[in-house]
Each structure stands twice: as C-alpha cells, then as structure tokens.
Amino acid sequence: MQSIWEKGFDMPGRDALRGDIEADVLVVGAGIAGVNCAYRMQRAGLKVVVLEAERVGTGATSRTTGKITAQHGLIYDLLTRSFDARTAEIYARANQNAVEEYAEIISREKIDCDFARADNFVFAREGGELLEAEFEAMRAAGLDAKLVEKTELPFPVAGAVGLSGQAHFHPLKYLRALAEKLEIYEHSRVRTIEDGVARTDAGSVRARDIVVATHFPFINAPGYYFLRMHQERSAVMTLEGASEIRGMYIDEADGGLSFRPQRGALLVGSGSWRTGKNPGNQFSELRRKAKECYPDAREICAWTSQDCMPQDHIPYIGKYGGSTEHLFVATGFGKWGMSSSMVAAMLLTDRIMGVSNEAADVFSPQRSPVHGFDGLADDVKETVKGFAKYIMPPKDMLEDIRPGEAGTVEYEGQKLGAYRDERGGIHLVSLSCPHLGCILGWNPDDLSWDCPCHGSRFDIDGTLLDGPAQRNLPDGEDET
Template sequence: MTESIWSKTEQLPPFPPLQGALSVDAAVIGGGMAGVLIAHFLKAAGLNVVVLEAGRLGSGQTKNTTAKITAQHGLIYHRLVEQFGEEKSRQYAEANQRAIAEYRRLIEEGKIDCDFTEAPAYLYSTGGSEQLEKEYEAAKAAGIGAELLFGTELPFPVSAALRFDDQAHFHPLKFLRALAGGLNICEQTTVRSVEGNEIVADRGTVTAQFIIFACHYPFVNAPGYYFMRMHQERSYVLALENAAKLEGMYYGVDADGLSFRPQGDLLLLGGGNHRTGENSAGGQYQKLREAAMRYWPESREVAHWSAQDCMTLDGVPYIGQFSLPTPNWFVATGFEKWGMTSSMVAALTLRDLITKEECPWAEVFSPLRFTPSASAKTLMQETAQATKGLVRKFLVPPRADIEALPNGHGGVVEYDGEKVGVYKDENGEAFIVSVRCPHLGCQLEWNPDEKSWDCPCHGSRFDYRGNLIDNPAQQDLEHA
C-alpha cells in the first residue's frame, strides 16, 4: 500500500458518522481540501453547514497531492486567450492569484503550522522555447509578472523556463486539520442519492437549502452529465532524500516532462502521467526511479504514491451551479493537476454565488458554459473513449486463464466461461472480481503499478479485492 509523505507525517482526528435526520443551510458532499474550504467560507458567511465525507477527512485526492499553491497551471494562459479571449484569461489569473493570497491570509491569521513556504514556480522545456515564449506573452497580458529564462538550477539543460514569483507550497493535511477544527463534519458517511434538497446516506438524511458536490468527481449522472465532460488521469510521485536542494517548483511541459518540488529536506519527483485505465504495461514508478538515479545517484526513496485528476473538456474547472434544472445545487470539480489552488478558487466562488455577492471571475468557471471551439474535439474523443470501454467486454477476448497467470500479477482471464478480473498474490492466492465497472458498465483494466482495477471510461478505481478507491462509482465490485 503506497502512502504519501503527508499521510506518513500527519494523522487527522476522527469525526462521527451521520446518524438520523439533519437540517442545515448548506451540505457539502466531500471532505477534501475543496469541501473543507467551501464549508469554512460558508460558515464564516453565517450559514449552518455540514460536511459529509464517505471515508476519512482528506483521504481522497488531498492526501496524494504534491501540494503546490500556484497560478501557473501548465500552458494555460495562451490556451485561454485562444479559447475565451484576454478578459477571461485575466479573470482566471485573478482568481488563482487571489487563492494564493487567501491561503497566506488564513495561515498567517490562524498561525497555522503547515510548512507554508513561498517559492517561485517554473514551467520548463527541453525541446524548444516557442511554447513558453507564447505563454510568457499571454501571462503578462493576464496581469502576471512572469519572467522568461534560459537556464535553471535543474541538473540538466533546458531550452527555456518561465518563472512565476510569489507562489507557494505547504503540507495539506496539517492545514486541513487546523481548518476542520471548527466545522460540523460527518465521516464514514457515504451519500447514496440526492433528490431536490434531500441527501440520503447510509445511516441518515440531510435536508439542505444548498447542496455542494465537492467529491472530486460528481456521482450523479443526470442532470449535469459530467461523465461526458471529463476524464481522469493518473500521475506518480517519489519522495527522495539526499537529492537536490531546489529553490523553486518545476513542471515540465514536454510530453515526458518531469515535475520537481522541495519539501523540507526532501525532493518530490513526479511524472508518468497517463489516462486512468491505460497503464496495463506498468513501469511508471520505475521510470521515476531511473530518473532519480540518473540525476542524483546518491539519493534514496523514502515514499512513493500516485494522484488522480479530473480533466475537463476545455482545461478549466467546473465551479458553480451544477445544472440548469438545479439552481440550489453547486459543484466544484475538474481541477486538472492544480487541486490545491482550485480548491480555494472554488471556496471563494461558491461562497459568493450562494450568498449572492459579486464574483468577478464566476463566468469563466461556470459549469453551464458551452464553448464549441474549445470543447468539440475533446468531447468527440471522450465519447469515443467511453464507447471503446463499453464494447471492450464484448470484442476483446480474455488474455489468459487463471492457471497461466503468474504469481504477483493481475489480468482479465476466463473463469467458468466468463471474463473476470484476477489478481494472484505472491503465494498464489487468487482474488477474483467482476471487470464490469458498476458506474456505467465499462470494462476495467489492471494497473500493475498500483495493483488496482481502473476504469478507462470515467476513472473509477478498485483495489485487487474489489473495494472502491475512486469515484464516480459508488459501490464495490461484485465477486465472481
């Protein structure tokens, strides 16, 4: 079982599950960074709020983040100008710069000990400078003080690098612990359905005027149809000691680019990005280990883990009203690889929308937006991917039978005339599960790096025993 350095170094206190009926002004579904921040700001605005978390607080994507707080989100600003125009690009920049400032304010005012460290953030490329030159011009136009460079502190040459100052990183679970102290939180409370203003969980119900879906990936398929508007991707991280002492955070914009960020005496090395459900060959951690040995042969790995990110059609999060027919439902999802900053943007935006205050950037994040030029091609790709996942169970034959599967490996095999998923541990014990995703029926694929069954359509994940890890699925796999 992989575990991040955040989980290794901070244990959050338990909160009781929901029991019986509860009535509140606002109910937040999801107890990660986004959910807790949203609840914090709504409570500060005078609302009675409850947070409903299916597992433990911060146990989803928050504990697996690289915990960067930055307005630098890959090659975003040039793309925003092309897709939406300069005004919305400036609004996006304003929202994310405000998010950094709000983290700083909360931490300073609350005297929160969470390793908050200001540091520059860099984009870099080893394959040419053209993309970064365009991003530099777009970032300047958006009001960001960026600087284009042609050398860095990295242990290899770069073609160009784009520096953003006044960015930061922190320990997300230490921050979450401090912020959660004054909130009404129900852990081990899995929401099963939402109808109108009523939420039904395993052992209770909540009636709320406002309902906020902050559970990474919305599990309600209709209305909203977020499963048609997003896919999920995975990436991998090593924590290294005795590696470089970098000043800044670095994100490679090339196809095989690596990311780096310091954390105390450690260096976090990230990469290996792929669409969830498309890692049957494995080897992502090994690639990172080879890079670590190449650049810092004396380094030692102290932890490794992975993250999962929701990717939207146009590269901008969905933050705002859930759908047209549900004016009192709200959503925060599609944060791409920038979950910590986007969580704060979501909290500020939804507070303003719910309390009817002016929000200068709400339109750019609105889930009700429709941008054919930005989304049409991606929507077609998502539809094709889902179709491929659905027909795989009919057209792709099993790859082996159980006896032929080596110990320590998993795969789709034939068992009693049906295709099933099997993992055989090192002792030869077989764990047999259905390979049909309970979300919308796509065939799951084995991920050997994490010993998990992953859905290539919408990103649900299950451990080798069939237990649910990541939504939008809401139930475990059936056992064959």
C-alpha cells in the first residue's frame, strides 16, 4: 500500500556508516524532522551527520498528506483554555514562522517539490459554536483567521474557520533535495547513545550535540515518552476525476474527513484510531465516504499511517531529559509534523547555537503537566493493560483461523500471533513487543501486529514496520 508520494518515486541510496567518525551535531532519523534539523544546523555553520535506520524518508513522512499549516484543527481555543493566551500566541507564531521558513528554503534552494500556497480550513458539518471560539482564539493569537459559511466541498457545512497563505507540497521531493546537501548514512540504526557517542552495528559518531528525530523516541529513559504519548492512525486515499478544490480542509470532528488537492488529484483522509486497536474496515469506510462525495472519481492509491499524540497536544521539542544538556528530541507532532518539524529545526538550531527562542518553554519536554487532559492516564492504563495481558491464557485456537485472518495461540508457554495466508500457511510471531513487552493486537486493514501501548508495528512475519521498538519480533516456525 504505497502512498501517492512513494509511487514511482526514486530516492537515491546512501552507504551505511562504517567506522568511527566525529561531528558537531548528530541527527538520528532522516524523516522530515531530522532532515529539517540537519539542514538548518548545517546552514548555521555546524558539521552535521545524520544516521538513518532504513532509508531517507521511509518513515511517517512518506505517508503524510503534506499540508504545511499553522492551523492544527481547533488547537488555539484548546491551548488558550488549558494553558493561556500567551501559550497559544507563541504556538501560533512558531508555526506560522515555520510555514514561511519552508517557502524561504524552497525558494533559496530552488526545490521543485510542488510547493503551492493554499488557504486552510477547519469545517463543521453541524453546529458552528466551536468554530467561533476557535476563530476568536486564533485572532487573539495573532493569526488572520476568517469565518466562512460555504466551502468548495461537495456537501453542506455549518461553517468553516480558515487561514490564508498556508501551503502543501510533495514531501519526498522536498526531502530528496535537502538530503542531497547533507552527510547521511542509511541502514545505520543507532542502538545506543552514551556520553555523546551514538553506536550502530558497524560504527559510531561522537558529537557534542545529538538530536533524536526518530518519530517515537527509541530511548526509554530518561524522557519516558512512552508514558506520555501514544500513536494514532488514519487512512488516506488519492482520487482522480474528483471535482477540483483549491483549499485544504479538515473536519473539526475527530476522525472526520480531510481533503487537499495535489496536481489535479485529490487526497481524502478519514478515521482516527489508536494503533493496536483497529476496529477494522477503515479502508472500506473511507471508500464509502469518498464515493458519497465523489461518485465518479477513480481511486489511484490508498494507505494508512500513524503519528505520535502527546498528552497535552503540544509537541515535545527540546532537551531529551531534564539533565541532558546536549541530547535533544523532536517528537509528538500530533499529525501536524510538517510545520512542527520546522518549529523543531528552528528551535533546536537556536538552542545549540546559544540563541534564545521565545518558544523554548512552550515546546519544552520538561514543561509542567497540565490538568484536564486524560491522555496521560489513558497512556499509562494501556501500558499497564499491555503488560497484564501478557499472562492471560489464549482464547483462540489455530484451526479457528481462516485464510486472511489472524488469532492468538499459546505455544510453549508464550503468547503468539498467528496469521493464516491465502494459501493456508500459518505465520507465527511472538506477541510480546520488544519495546516494553506489551501484547500486540491484530490490525486487519494493514495485516500487521500493532502495539496498543506505544504504537510499534510488525508485519505478519515479525519484521519491524514502525517504532519505538527497534528490533523485529522473534517468529515461530512458519508452517505451510
């Protein structure tokens, strides 16, 4: 299930790290966050090295919808109510500056990445009260918000709150252009970071400053990000022959529809479910909704993806742990990683260069927990449930599993996941997540085993698809 960006796209390959090298800054991870950070730090005059576990741009960034906007759903009213107006204002300015920074980089480096300015809108299908509150909060935060009653969408709306001058692009074309300017080693998974030295299986990088931009941070302590973030997935498809729109849209309702144009085609997204808890039928649901909107359009491709959801809706950008003065993190983008990753690049470059940045405290991973968010409790609950489930006896038996379906079985005292392929072969994997031992759940849309605690994912044979886990699952013997 390739995304529109991956289809037929060629990203030049790079060598793996061999031996021991030094740099001013090491960036771990070559998605949008790692590449933006590395590019800005290198431009600031630092010697930067990037280590990537797989290939450049093969993580979450290859499956985004690529909207670059400072309007993140109904975030400004939420921030104003749960923090204060100043937090909302700083968040707005940081993200709006990030949008402009993309425009500047793309123009300066002459990057051909389908970058186009567009208005962004959050719409409501019923009731408009939330939009008015968001409109007021956006204006108070310094954004030139507008309220409209009609949109270009093929259904009536109660209204929409919009922001002009936002943008969309082809994320992989952008990454390819910036990656060309950077010293990046692929197939170089960082296993440990200790005393300023990051080690892979075949070498090491010693650096004064290290930025962990691995989507979900892979070091559990310090930081404890697994206790304050989880991952959520959504489904996206590209349509040809749908009526053209110019703006970008997202429903204010959680899991509602999202739209953006891409060179004559249309990206439509929907759904939002916790990784490891897929109720199923996400693609058929998206197809049904898309058909309702655009009965004559043709599907080009469809895919799912996931992102890290921070407890209080603000990304974690700054020191990895309270006392790690030279180890930094950029994560928790809450499905708004295009602008947030640029915020990270700007903020962390300033931090490393000793320049003060007004947004540092707002995005600091060490900020005080805010009351009124039940996210932390939920994340801890899921983690604990995951551990507890490990000792529960299995309910399903192998013979009950039909082709194309999966179940759990007990095998030599271990809880295993079993998938029966269309030829009748059984694929067995251990269901204990190598990250923290939570029990994986079956994802029938993507045919993968997903962790409900922290969002790691594995294919039917246990190959790692998404972190924070850093290893494959041990498999049982495939029985065909």
